[in-house]
Amino acid sequence: MTADGADWARRSLGAVWHPCTQMKLHEHAPPLAIARAAGPWLYDFAGNRYLDAVSSWWVNLFGHANPRIDAALAAQMRELSHIMLAGFTHRPAVVLAERLAALAPPGLGHAFFASDGASATEIALKMSFHCWSNRGQRGKARYARLAGGYHGETIGALGVTDVALFREAYAPLLRDQPVLASPAARDGADPQAALDAALAALQALLDERDGEIAALIVEPLVQGAGGMAMYAPRYLARARELTAQHDVHLIADEIMTGFGRTGTMFACEQAAISPDFLCLSKGITGGYLPLSCVLTTDSVFEAFYADDAAQGFLHSHSYTGNALACAAALAVIDIFDEDRVIAANRERASRWRALAGPLVDHPRVRGLRQCGMIAAFEVDDAGPAFARRFASAAQERGIVLRPIGDTVYFMPPYIVTDDEFAFLVERTLLTLDAV
Ligand SMILES: Cc1ncc(COP(=O)(O)O)c(C=O)c1O
Numbered sequence: 001m002t003a004d005g006a007d008w009a010r011r012s013l014g015a016v017w018h019p020c021t022q023m024k025l026h027e028h029a030p031p032l033a034i035a036r037a038a039g040p041w042l043y044d045f046a047g048n049r050y051l052d053a054v055s056s057w058w059v060n061l062f063g064h065a066n067p068r069i070d071a072a073l074a075a076q077m078r079e080l081s082h083i084m085l086a087g088f089t090h091r092p093a094v095v096l097a098e099r100l101a102a103l104a105p106p107g108l109g110h111a112f113f114a115s116d117g118a119s120a121t122e123i124a125l126k127m128s129f130h131c132w133s134n135r136g137q138r139g140k141a142r143y144a145r146l147a148g149g150y151h152g153e154t155i156g157a158l159g160v161t162d163v164a165l166f167r168e169a170y171a172p173l174l175r176d177q178p179v180l181a182s183p184a185a186r187d188g189a190d191p192q193a194a195l196d197a198a199l200a201a202l203q204a205l206l207d208e209r210d211g212e213i214a215a216l217i218v219e220p221l222v223q224g225a226g227g228m229a230m231y232a233p234r235y236l237a238r239a240r241e242l243t244a245q246h247d248v249h250l251i252a253d254e255i256m257t258g259f260g261r262t263g264t265m266f267a268c269e270q271a272a273i274s275p276d277f278l279c280l281s282k283g284i285t286g287g288y289l290p291l292s293c294v295l296t297t298d299s300v301f302e303a304f305y306a307d308d309a310a311q312g313f314l315h316s317h318s319y320t321g322n323a324l325a326c327a328a329a330l331a332v333i334d335i336f337d338e339d340r341v342i343a344a345n346r347e348r349a350s351r352w353r354a355l356a357g358p359l360v361d362h363p364r365v366r367g368l369r370q371c372g373m374i375a376a377f378e379v380d381d382a383g384p385a386f387a388r389r390f391a392s393a394a395q396e397r398g399i400v401l402r403p404i405g406d407t408v409y410f411m412p413p414y415i416v417t418d419d420e421f422a423f424l425v426e427r428t429l430l431t432l433d434a435v
Helices: 003-015 023-027 067-079 091-103 117-134 155-159 164-173 191-209 233-245 267-271 298-304 323-338 341-355 386-396 418-434
Strands: 034-038 041-044 049-052 110-114 142-146 213-218 249-253 277-280 292-296 365-371 374-379 407-410
Touching (some): 067 323, 091 292, 117 213, 117 277, 117 298, 142 191, 155 164, 191 233, 213 233, 341 365, 341 418, 386 418, 407 418
Parallel strands (some): 142 213
Antiparallel strands (some): 110 292, 374 407
């Protein structure tokens, strides 16, 4: 690290409490200070570059310093940066709500904005409960969640998450929510059998306890933070039927899977379903600004529409519908349209599959799989602290990867070239040999 980079790292450790980090570990491995970023590359103060193969925590779709998003933000900044969305409205929020409704599965015409993914989860959970309660069904105060599911770190979102590392310290604060078998087969299990077992578990829970369950919350097709566990659309299709039959909402958390990650604009499309709540964030602004959104139906909206103020959804965040964030999101949707990104990604995904081929032959690689623009595999003989050791060895080789346990995954911005993807694979293989 240069003097500049080392100085920023040192000052950071003195003043910044970093997310998802045991700070003491930085005694041996300080954070990497980034001076600038362009396209899929991050540059440190010495001018070394690193391929951002995790899209800066799954948010960056079209590269850093994207000229089209930059221009949209600069223009918006001259017009209006932010006003509160209670009692006021503005063009970017209105147009974004309309365009999201047009893009999303049918029937999701009401957009409630917030800032981060976890806030979207909280909103969907609260809206679901409050909707039933407004309709006189006050007993529906639990949420069905999936084993290995992840929905964010706030108390409510953590309550429907099933990742022990994140939950355990806070267990006494969390309400007990029923956990259902995941439809994603793990450790070489049979995918069809896992999916059937998950559906049977869902059916059994709904048969017994639908009066208590407000909603089932799922990450459609890919359970991300739970280890990039993938499953077939059939689960979603049947889960939609079962939840509808039992008067239970379906919350589709597409915070990670949305905006083309799984190959379609939204993963739900692959099962031809419309959830009652669609949670969006991450890629929505192309990785520029925090923004999230919950889309819901007329039926939910109408349950809150009344003369009594308390029957309304009185939830708020100061930055709800921030105009700059909405402008970035509109620029992202324009890029999807103008560049026909979903069609281009179909071909890109099949090229990535071919380029990832050499990984299959590595003796430690197991379970290589792909869903759209996500590829993942497990590493045999990972050993203690594998994720940390692997990330740091990868960084030394010019790639940013953050394994989850022994699962290594690629989730780069869509704009990486074939040469850059081949570089990622080559450097991953070198890293595998080194850790
Ligand atoms: C599926 C899913 N839901 C919710 C979240 C939480 O989003 P945020 O980190 O923006 O709060 C994440 C973040 O990784 C996620 O992958």
